[in-house]
Amino acid sequence: MKVLVIGGGGREHAICWALGRSARVTEVVCAPGNAGIAGSASGSGKPVRCVPVDVGDLAAMVAVVEAERPGLTVVGPELPLSLGVVDELMRRGFRVFGPTKAAAQLETSKSFAKQFMQRHGIPTAAHAVCTSLDEVREELPRFAIPVVVKADGLAAGKGVVICQTRLQAEKAAAEMFSGALLGAAESEVVIEEFLEGEEVSFFALCDGKHAVALAAAQDHKRVGEGDTGPNTGGMGAYTGDGLLSAPMEQWLLKNVAQQVVDEMALEGAAFHGILFCGMMMVAQRDGTTLSPQRASSLGTPTLPMVLEFNTRFGDPETQAILVRLENDILEIFDAAIDGTADRLAIRMRPGASVCVIAASGGYPGKYASGLPIAGLDSVLDPEVVVFHSGTALKDGTMVTAGGRVLGVTAVSRASVRAPGSASGPGSKGGSALWDALGKAYGALQGISFEGMQFRGDIGWRALRDGL
Numbered sequence: 318m319k320v321l322v323i324g325g326g327g328r329e330h331a332i333c334w335a336l337g338r339s340a341r342v343t344e345v346v347c348a349p350g351n352a353g354i355a356g357s358a359s360g361s362g363k364p365v366r367c368v369p370v371d372v373g374d375l376a377a378m379v380a381v382v383e384a385e386r387p388g389l390t391v392v393g394p395e396l397p398l399s400l401g402v403v404d405e406l407m408r409r410g411f412r413v414f415g416p417t418k419a420a421a422q423l424e425t426s427k428s429f430a431k432q433f434m435q436r437h438g439i440p441t442a443a444h445a446v447c448t449s450l451d452e453v454r455e456e457l458p459r460f461a462i463p464v465v466v467k468a469d470g471l472a473a474g475k476g477v478v479i480c481q482t483r484l485q486a487e488k489a490a491a492e493m494f495s496g497a498l499l500g501a502a503e504s505e506v507v508i509e510e511f512l513e514g515e516e517v518s519f520f521a522l523c524d525g526k527h528a529v530a531l532a533a534a535q536d537h538k539r540v541g542e543g544d545t546g547p548n549t550g551g552m553g554a555y556t557g558d559g560l561l562s563a564p565m566e567q568w569l570l571k572n573v574a575q576q577v578v579d580e581m582a583l584e585g586a587a588f589h590g591i592l593f594c595g596m597m598m599v600a601q602r603d604g605t606t607l608s609p610q611r612a613s614s615l616g617t618p619t620l621p622m623v624l625e626f627n628t629r630f631g632d633p634e635t636q637a638i639l640v641r642l643e644n645d646i647l648e649i650f651d652a653a654i655d656g657t658a659d660r661l662a663i664r665m666r667p668g669a670s671v672c673v674i675a676a677s678g679g680y681p682g683k684y685a686s687g688l689p690i691a692g693l694d695s696v697l698d699p700e701v702v703v704f705h706s707g708t709a710l711k712d713g714t715m716v717t718a719g720g721r722v723l724g725v726t727a728v729s730r731a732s733v734r735a736p737g738s739a740s741g742p743g744s745k746g747g748s749a750l751w752d753a754l755g756k757a758y759g760a761l762q763g764i765s766f767e768g769m770q771f772r773g774d775i776g777w778r779a780l781r782d783g784l
């Protein structure tokens with residue numbers, strides 16, 4: 318079967334890579350893809366073919382699908398979902414993986430998502446939806462400081478401001494309404510209670526009726542080590558057995574993901590695709606925030622709260638998840654489309670995985686592009702995959718072409734952790750996560766481009782907790 322993937326970043330590279338390993342896939346096309354995706358051999362031994370398209374142009378995407386006539390189209394990023402690409406392709410009789418425009422509102426409108434959660438008792442921070450600055454001024458005194466101000470629509474990570482004073486909150490809201498912050502004026506701004514805890518990304522596969530747990534991961538959104546500096550699209554992610562306990566996973570599945578699927582169906586917008594639950598795990602003891610693992614080992618209750626929903630795979634979480642997925646990824650897409658997810662057994666390779674992002678110097682601010690990348694062929698470990706987020710070919714040389722450039726991804730060999738023996742990357746008898754980290758950082762040592770930056774502390778929370 319020919320499969321077409323819409324998008325062109327590291328997440329889409331990982332999806333193409335996983336599709337290439339499927340025995341049923343004969344051809345993978347990525348629109349627009351990138352130079353690294355185009356060069357990568359799929360499992361069927363054929364290189365992925367990239368075709369140009371603007372993912373902000375609905376008619377152009379439909380034209381590519383009409384021209385290629387794939388057996389399945391997989392939509393990666395949120396922008397095409399927000400434009401209704403799934404609805405339009407289904408109307409034309411194509412088979413497509415992803416939620417409709419109405420279902421994707423869980424991500425594309427924060428006020429929709431917050432009101433939905435409130436209607437259905439899904440745990441989330443207290444909030445107020447405001448349509449004017451006067452309303453913001455009226456609502457703010459009800460919230461403690463710090464307080465969170467969020468733009469309603471898609472904002473690529475730039476629409477959330479954590480404010481230390483009410484005056485700062487008012488200013489942030491004013492900038493959202495005027496368009497000074499995001500370029501386009503917002504008609505709605507959400508004021509939200511600040512939550513303190515540990516963030517976990519929980520991914521559920523949904524088929525309109527059922528939600529099944531796919532994986533949990535932890536992203537690292539800040540650019541600097543120790544979670545400092547401005548927010549980015551994500552500087553690295555890891556997955557590991559034990560990131561969430563089995564009872565916690567079941568709780569999230571029942572009280573968040575399945576609840577969303579049931580209520581969306583009742584509201585006439587059946588949800589098919591990936592529901593990415595951005596959770597804040599609130600657990601405190603003696604005024605200190607505890608990780609879910611630590612809280613569970615101390616018997617401290619954890620209160621999981623939804624920070625946000627995304628209606629697609631995460632980037633870079635997907636790179637870390639898919640290198641551990643043992644199912645044929647087509648089974649997953651088919652189950653979501655056909656309503657058979659309840660019959661699917663998700664199998665993940667035991668252990669851990671990590672994706673470390675190599676970004677351009679200056680990112681998430683201004684950065685240069687077109688810089689040659691050296692050492693890509695130095696990565697020989699079969700358990701390391703270098704996914705390309707933003708690369709291009711210039712005169713036959715692979716060069717940088719984005720803020721996030723590469724996602725160096727590794728899976729652990731060690732399937733069983735020797736408790737308490739972890740002492741450093743690659744240490745003998747160390748944990749699965751140390752093993753994966755040792756491979757990823759080892760591979761990164763051989764790769765370079767001018768100004769390259771990466772965080773050296775991906776997974777630090779899990780290592781602290783002995784995962």
Ligand code: AMP
Nearest residue numbers: 442465477509510511512513595624625
């Ligand atoms: P969102 O786009 O809603 O996921 O927000 C982006 C980031 O802002 C999250 O990953 C959190 O780190 C932070 N954030 C969002 N909402 C809150 C909140 N209510 N309390 C604390 N941090 C938040």
Ligand code: GLY
Nearest residue numbers: 536551631632633
């Ligand atoms: N890694 C966060 C996201 O994909 O939105």
